[in-house]
Amino acid sequence: xxxxxxNLNLMxxxxxxxxxxxxxDFGEVEKLQVSKKGPRDFVTKTDKxxxxxxxxxxxxxxxxxxxxxxxxxxxxxxxxxxxxxxxxIDGTTNFLHGIPHFAICIALQSKExxxxxxxxxxxxxxxxxxxxxxxxxxxxHRLRVSNKNSIDDCLFASNHEGLKFSNLNMRCxxxxxxxxxxxxxGRIDGFFHNKINLxxxxxxxxxxxxxxxxxxxxxxxxxxxxxxxxSSSSINxxxxxxxKEF
Numbered sequence: 001x002x003x004x005x006x007n008l009n010l011m012x013x014x015x016x017x018x019x020x021x022x023x024x025d026f027g028e029v030e031k032l033q034v035s036k037k038g039p040r041d042f043v044t045k046t047d048k049x050x051x052x053x054x055x056x057x058x059x060x061x062x063x064x065x066x067x068x069x070x071x072x073x074x075x076x077x078x079x080x081x082x083x084x085x086x087x088x089i090d091g092t093t094n095f096l097h098g099i100p101h102f103a104i105c106i107a108l109q110s111k112e113x114x115x116x117x118x119x120x121x122x123x124x125x126x127x128x129x130x131x132x133x134x135x136x137x138x139x140x141h142r143l144r145v146s147n148k149n150s151i152d153d154c155l156f157a158s159n160h161e162g163l164k165f166s167n168l169n170m171r172c173x174x175x176x177x178x179x180x181x182x183x184x185x186g187r188i189d190g191f192f193h194n195k196i197n198l199x200x201x202x203x204x205x206x207x208x209x210x211x212x213x214x215x216x217x218x219x220x221x222x223x224x225x226x227x228x229x230x231s232s233s234s235i236n237x238x239x240x241x242x243x244k245e246f
Contacts, residue, residue: 002140007062008116008131011106014057018050018104019122022089026123030098043089043096047071050088054106058084068109068223070199083109087199090119091175100124103177107202112219117203119181128181128207136184136210145213145232146186151242154189154235157182162192165246168239180204183230184211190231190239192246198223205230 004012025046032039051071058065064079069086084106089095091102100123107117118129128143130136136143148154156168157179163170171188173179177200182188184207193201198218205215208230215230231239 002137003134004129005116005131007108008118008129010058010061011108011116011118012127012129014054015104015106015118015120015127017057018053018088019120021053022046022050022104022122026095026098026100029095039096039098043092046095047088047092050104051086054086054088054104055084058086058106068199070197081111085109085114085199085202087177087197090177090200091173094174099174101173101175101178103175103181105177105199105203107199107206109202114202114206117206119177119203119207121178121181126181128184128203130184130203130207130210132206132210134210136207138181138185143185143207143211145184145208145211146189147232147234148189149234151235151238154239156190156192156231156239157188158192159196161194162246166242168242176200177204180230181207183213183232184208186211186232189235190229192229192239192243194227194246196226196228198226201226201228 029039048071064077065082066077067075067084087105090105095102104120107114115132120127128138157171163172179191183191214233214236218226
């Protein structure tokens with residue numbers, strides 16, 4: 001039996017509640033692909049509505065916590081040391097084009113440290129979550145990063161800039177949050193991305209650390225200008241060597 005904190009329980013329930021809306025709207029997006037207007041306006045409304053519900057749900061028992069979210073930005077409440085970090089749909093472009101690879105992301109930052117995080121893929125029904133010093137999990141299964149020790153055997157993820165730069169074995173999935181979750185689960189071995197936002201990576205960095213991986217210090221960067229490099233610990237030095245110019 002996995003023991004989780006009240007805060008993480010609140011996060012999971014909020015994510016599960018909005019997932020029903022996301023799945024419903026994704027079905028509509030697939031139909032809108034063939035219309036002349038296209039699904040863009042519809043997806044923007046979904047993004048904002050999902051964020052609104054997440055904020056409402058998380059505020060029910062934690063009325064004073066502050067927020068940092070993709071759509072609304074910073075919401076400062078009485079408690080400025082505890083901050084919910086939200087990305088209602090990470091991988092919006094995938095969602096927009098009817099590609100079933102996106103995630104709902106929530107993290108809790110306390111005194112400038114991420115202490116809880118979840119990444120929920122509602123289409124595949126995969127809930128990745130972690131709490132500081134309690135491990136990382138996919139649904140009810142404990143996660144560990146991969147243990148490969150040769151970079152030639154590894155698979156890495158980045159955005160298109162990373163793909164252009166690198167001669168590593170690469171993938172570009174269009175969803176940074178799931179890329180990080182996949183590093184934590186050993187599906188891929190490393191992830192790197194320049195100029196990314198905190199809400200895209202907050203939950204994933206904790207997942208990787210709790211799964212035994214290595215992430216550079218993202219606190220040295222501005223909220224919307226983070227250079228992240230994350231991987232399994234066994235190949236981290238090799239990855240950093242390969243990325244010296246990135």
